[in-house]
């Protein structure tokens with residue numbers, strides 16, 4: 082990174098990382114206390130801690146998906162590819178990472194029908210295919226979480242250091258620290274509430290940048306002026322591989338290569354990350370698909386619009402006295418967005434970007450913390466160490482694992498920082514080592530015919546093939562020199578990504594077609610399945626003989642007795658309805674995939690058009706409209722759908738104010754139910 086004077090003082094870095102971190106921790110702890118007092122949900126149950134009692138409505142789940150999927154890279158790497166490749170960069174970043182969330186709607190629907198009470202995706206693998214598969218896929222699961230978490234702290238700390246001079250190592254450790262506090266206290270529901278508040282502020286700040294760049298800034302101020310500045314920048318330094326070297330074209334060879342790498346890498350980090358399974362698990366069965374489709378479509382606007390704004394502004398402002406000169410290392414660290422924000426709005430721009438980044442990083446980190454805590458608790462502790470663990474032990478271990486993983490994230494950030502691996506490098510590398518597990522894992526959870534050994538071997542051989550293809554291509558294209566710089570090139574990463582996902586997918590699919598299993602998913606449906614409360618009562622009645630009829634068909638899980646209406650959840654697990662939801666997810670996600678990565682970008686690529694002022698204006702206006710619609714979906718819609726809960730809380734608070742102690746939520750008696 083180039084050494085330049087920072088825009089903000091070091092104190093601002095510590096203020097944001099420690100101050101806002103602790104503020105949000107206190108805020109979330111307060112919210113959790115309100116939830117425990119005025120609603121039926123208490124994080125003292127392990128089921129509520131790890132899966133929010135499987136009761137969350139689609140708007141809040143969608144906000145949680147948007148938030149967990151908004152990484153440091155979403156803001157920084159997207160702007161870096163806009164800076165490098167022009168308008169195609171934000172498109173490929175947005176579409177190449179949206180389609181996986183949309184396709185995950187199918188996995189989510191299958192999860193609800195094939196293992197509705199599982200806590201983690203690895204539990205399903207373990208029950209279906211046993212210990213070897215469980216351990217092999219656990220490697221891919223943890224590798225995914227560690228890579229994603231490292232990118233979060235690397236991107237976050239690089240930008241905090243760049244803007245404020247704060248010590249990078251301190252940032253690597255302090256960022257996860259504040260988050261771990263509220264995750265330990267509040268669990269999954271608190272994480273979702275935090276996601277919601279962070280996402281709300283995130284949209285506000287993005288819109289501030291958009292209107293500043295395209296409406297009010299005296300340096301740019303309109304799409305027309307942006308067009309003129311980008312045209313001048315291309316004339317001074319044409320973009321290699323772009324039509325006429327222009328920034329305002331979809332004809333970008335390197336943009337397209339990035340698009341392919343982006344698509345592969347993001348398959349790995351959605352399909353193997355417990356964080357996305359956990360949101361499906363926390364969701365009500367009837368609305369899981371809706372939540373993923375809504376979340377995916379809403380998320381697109383974040384990288385697309387922000388990068389079209391700040392990434393392009395960083396190009397347009399080249400030569401401006403306030404705009405720093407960016408080295409290739411700065412671009413790889415994702416710094417064009419920060420440089421543009423500072424050049425446009427000075428200290429307030431830098432501060433706004435810092436807060437934006439911090440909120441994105443912390444909410445995605447909270448998702449990773451609770452995801453890894455669940456894997457360590459259920460797939461390591463409960464499965465291999467203490468199968469008879471009590472509710473209290475599970476909860477205690479969950480808490481401990483959150484704290485432990487916060488420390489691991491700091492250490493991983495530190496290690497990558499010292500070996501010189503940046504967020505941008507890691508972002509394009511993730512598919513090389515994670516890609517091979519994508520198809521095998523998706524097949525295990527969704528397909529009765531998937532072959533166990535085909536999927537295990539496919540993921541391992543694909544892993545080796547990815548690494549070999551990446552290293553061989555690096556050596557071939559760089560005269561035998563293999564280091565962090567040479568191995569990070571576009572073709573080197575492309576080869577590794579393609580080999581990994583391709584070999585893993587082909588072996589898993591072909592072996593499953595040749596030697597299909599006939600798995601009925603009955604054993605995975607039984608994972609953690611609650612006992613029928615009718616059965617429990619019948620057992621009691623047999624002892625008491627009081628003649629009172631059992632409580633009809635109401636179900637209740639002993640471990641979640643205080644927090645979810647299992648009968649309602651069971652109703653929503655109707656196989657016919659879930660199959661319809663799966664088909665809807667399949668059709669809609671596939672149609673959107675074709676539109677987003679084929680029908681729109683490829684004709685524009687082959688047309689080689691260089692857009693004029695009108696074209697760029699339309700492009701920007703589409704981004705702004707999409708951003709507003711996204712904000713309505715994940716900011717206003719969750720409020721509307723939670724109106725009953727909000728009114729419950731409001732009534733509880735009012736009662737407490739007028740008659741101290743009377744507002745606490747009391748579970749209705751069974752007879753009243």
Ligand SMILES: NC(N)=O
Pocket residue numbers: 150151152154155178347
């Ligand atoms: N979540 C991503 N790929 O920005």
